[in-house]
Each structure stands twice: as C-alpha cells, then as structure tokens.
Amino acid sequence: MNVKNILDFNYNDLKKYLTENIGLEKYRTDQICDWIYKKKIFDFQEMTNLSKTDRDILTENFQISIPYLIKKQVSKVDGTTKYLFELEDGNTVESVLIFYPNRTIACISSQVGCPLKCEFCSTGQSGFIRNLSSGEIIGQLLAIEKDKNLEINNVVYMGMGEPLLNFDNVIRSIEILNDPKMKRLGARHITISTAGIPHKIEELAEYKKEIRLSVSLHAPTNAQRNKIMPVNHKYTIEQVVQACKIYQEKTNKRVTFEYILIKGFNDTKEDALKLADLIGNMKAMVNLIPINENPAGFEKPSKRFIEIFLDTLIKAGIDAVVRAEKGSDILAACGQLRLKKIGVSYK
Numbered sequence: 001m002n003v004k005n006i007l008d009f010n011y012n013d014l015k016k017y018l019t020e021n022i023g024l025e026k027y028r029t030d031q032i033c034d035w036i037y038k039k040k041i042f043d044f045q046e047m048t049n050l051s052k053t054d055r056d057i058l059t060e061n062f063q064i065s066i067p068y069l070i071k072k073q074v075s076k077v078d079g080t081t082k083y084l085f086e087l088e089d090g091n092t093v094e095s096v097l098i099f100y101p102n103r104t105i106a107c108i109s110s111q112v113g114c115p116l117k118c119e120f121c122s123t124g125q126s127g128f129i130r131n132l133s134s135g136e137i138i139g140q141l142l143a144i145e146k147d148k149n150l151e152i153n154n155v156v157y158m159g160m161g162e163p164l165l166n167f168d169n170v171i172r173s174i175e176i177l178n179d180p181k182m183k184r185l186g187a188r189h190i191t192i193s194t195a196g197i198p199h200k201i202e203e204l205a206e207y208k209k210e211i212r213l214s215v216s217l218h219a220p221t222n223a224q225r226n227k228i229m230p231v232n233h234k235y236t237i238e239q240v241v242q243a244c245k246i247y248q249e250k251t252n253k254r255v256t257f258e259y260i261l262i263k264g265f266n267d268t269k270e271d272a273l274k275l276a277d278l279i280g281n282m283k284a285m286v287n288l289i290p291i292n293e294n295p296a297g298f299e300k301p302s303k304r305f306i307e308i309f310l311d312t313l314i315k316a317g318i319d320a321v322v323r324a325e326k327g328s329d330i331l332a333a334c335g336q337l338r339l340k341k342i343g344v345s346y347k
C-alpha cells in the first residue's frame with residue numbers, strides 16, 4: 001500500500017481523501033487536523049476521540065512525517081535555536097527558531113541545497129539535491145513547535161533553497177499554514193524570500209493571500225550583482241525590479257529588499273544613491289544586513305559606512321533599517337545554514 005505523508009495535504013484535499021478514499025466521516029478531518037496542528041500529536045493511535053477502526057485505517061494509509069531531529073544548537077546570546085533535521089530519504093535540512101519580543105519566527109528551508117550558488121551563501125556551496133515536499137516544509141515547523149512546546153507565529157522562507165523554484169509545494173505549504181482548520185497562521189505573518197525569479201514573482205502577484213515578499217537584491221547594478229549572484233546573468237536587476245513593481249501595484253503591498261553590505265564592494269554612498277534610484281518609484285523598504293560569515297570571505301563594512309549608507313537611503317526617501325543579527329554564536333543567521341552531515345556543519 002502506498003503510504004502518504006498527511007502533511008502534504010491541504011484541507012480540501014485531505015477531506016476529500018479521507019471521505020472518498022478511506023471512508024471516514026467528514027467531521028473527522030477537523031478532529032485529525034486539530035490533533036496534528038494544534039495538539040502536536042503525531043501518532044494516530046494517540047488520537048483518542050477516533051475509533052480504533054479509524055485509527056487503524058489512518059495508520060495503514062498515512063504517515064505523519066515529522067523530520068527527525070539530529071542536532072540542535074541554542075544561542076547563549078538570544079536563545080536563537082538552530083535545528084538539523086533528517087528527512088525520510090536521509091537528506092538533511094536546517095531550520096532556525098528566532099525570538100523577538102512577542103514573536104517567534106521560524107526560518108524554514110524549501111529545498112535540500114540550492115541551485116543558485118550565490119557567492120556569499122553557504123547553502124549553495126553544497127549544490128542542489130532536490131525540492132522539499134509541502135509536508136517536509138510544514139514538518140520543520142511542527143517539529144520545532146513540539147520540541148519547544150510553543151506556537152510559532154511568523155514563518156519566513158529564508159532557510160535553505162530558493163522558494164520560487166519550488167513554487168507549487170511552497171504555495172501548498174502556505175495554504176496549510178494559513179488554513180483556519182490547520183496551522184491558523186495569518187498570511188501577513190508569512191514571508192517568502194527570493195533571489196528574484198521575475199515570472200514567478202508575477203505569478204505570486206496573482207495569488208490572493210496577503211503574504212509578504214522579500215527580494216534579495218544585494219547590489220545596485222548588474223555589473224556588481226553578476227559578481228555575487230550568478231542568477232543575475234539569467235534575470236537582470238531591471239527585470240527583477242520591474243517584476244517587483246508589478247507585484248507591488250497588483251497587491252498594493254510593500255516589497256522588502258534585502259541588501260547585504262559587503263566591505264569595499266557595495267557599501268559606498270554612491271551605491272546607496274544608485275539603489276535609491278533603482279527602487280525609488282515604488283512602495284518598498286530596504287533591510288540592510290552587514291554580511292554574516294560566508295564562504296567567499298567577504299567582510300562587514302565599518303559602522304561608519306553602514307551609517308552613511310542607511311542615512312543616504314533615508315534622505316533619498318527610502319524606508320530602510322539595519323537588521324539586527326540573531327544567533328551569532330551558533331552561525332544561525334541568514335545564509336549560514338549549511339548542508340552537511342551531522343557534526344561537520346557546526347565546527
């Protein structure tokens with residue numbers, strides 16, 4: 001029998017499958033979702049309001065495939081927790097739990113490895129292996145909630161991989177996160193971060209949910225961006241920004257641009273002015289990120305350069321902030337997640 005991962009199902013598909021394929025009564029769907037997404041019970045036999053027969057049928061047909069926790073590191077600085085999970089086929093992904101006042105954010109992976117190979121990002125170094133299923137994306141979140149006995153209230157697709165290159169599974173995972181019968185997470189609390197795949201950004205603009213879009217720009221010109229993001233050879237910076245503009249106009253939502261600051265590369269006042277020019281005619285905000293430890297050996301600019309960059313953007317009328325680093329002692333920040341087997345990635 002073909003055993004399915006129940007976490008791959010959105011609400012409607014699950015209800016249909018349970019009633020039509022295995023003959024459960026309709027209202028059972030809500031009960032099962034409640035056990036999994038609210039009570040974090042991952043064994044059908046523990047779902048005590050179901051009959052023994054139903055529990056057995058479910059066990060025969062489905063797995064509740066929560067990724068296996070291989071390793072966990074907790075930051076002494078701010079409690080940020082980095083997880084290494086193993087999937088059913090032995091591949092591993094990392095996820096991060098970040099604490100803010102009144103908010104818990106899960107940074108989750110959408111692919112095993114990444115095909116984009118950005119110079120500054122550790123994930124690309126180990127190549128691309130495969131897309132995650134929607135259930136594997138959701139599984140990371142449930143595993144973290146169960147481990148910490150808390151509710152995550154923000155999800156960012158900023159772990160490993162390029163979410164827009166795994167579009168269908170990412171969208172299905174968002175439906176599951178957002179569904180009032182499933183994870184019940186407001187769409188505004190979900191952020192997709194992309195290196196910029198223009199036609200996929202436009203496709204996302206048609207998607208009616210209020211999710212947030214974050215675009216990793218990292219440079220103000222093609223000449224600079226080509227050097228650090230190979231994907232820019234395929235889609236120019238103008239194409240990316242144009243797609244963002246369409247997205248912004250169609251959804252009436254502000255787009256966030258992520259901009260890594262790299263010493264001596266993209267950190268001057270002139271760079272800031274070019275950036276302001278590029279995105280000045282749309283509703284946008286800029287997240288400045290002094291670069292974290294990275295495989296290319298790039299360094300952070302000095303405080304002074306960061307301040308001038310920020311100030312220049314603000315004076316040009318662009319909303320901008322410098323993002324605070326989290327989990328610095330455990331290398332849990334953006335782009336520091338690495339796909340390696342147990343032990344090696346934490347040296």
Ligand code: SAH
Pocket residue numbers: 118120121122157158159160161162163193194195196214215216258260289290291292293294334335336
């Ligand atoms: N592929 C998607 C999401 C994964 S990367 C994207 O490109 O947006 C999540 C974020 O981490 C991106 O903004 C990425 O550019 C950033 N990042 C990667 N390496 C980094 C590093 N060494 N320092 C700071 N940010 C980094």
